[in-house]
Amino acid sequence: MFHVSGKCGKILVAFLLWKGWELKKTHDLSEILDFCCGYDDSFEHLFPQCELLNEYITEGRYPGDLPFESTGKDDAKEAIEAAEKIEEYVLKNINLPSDNKK
Secondary structure (H helix, E strand, O other): HHHHHHHHHHHHHHHHOOOOOOOOOOOHHHHHHHHHHHHHHHHHHHHHHHHHHHHHHHHOOOOHHHOOOOHHOOOHHHHHHHHHHHHHHHHHHHHHOOHHHO
């Protein structure tokens, strides 16, 4: 799960850097999303997904801080769907030129 949430952080940071944001060190997806909302408040609807994935970041990075709970199939599916929603929305909002427009 840590890999899925880490990828979302990188995708959100890519959006921020594309907007000219100065890189700040944080692993909190909700905090990163808050920065995104400073550029585009339409990102606000992604807070539930970021909060869900934040749980896995903490467990993956600091496993002794939380009681161990096995992640079941439904949890994994929910986390992957959250990550996919974030990725899809960010990529849609970056509007990179396609190779066809050369």
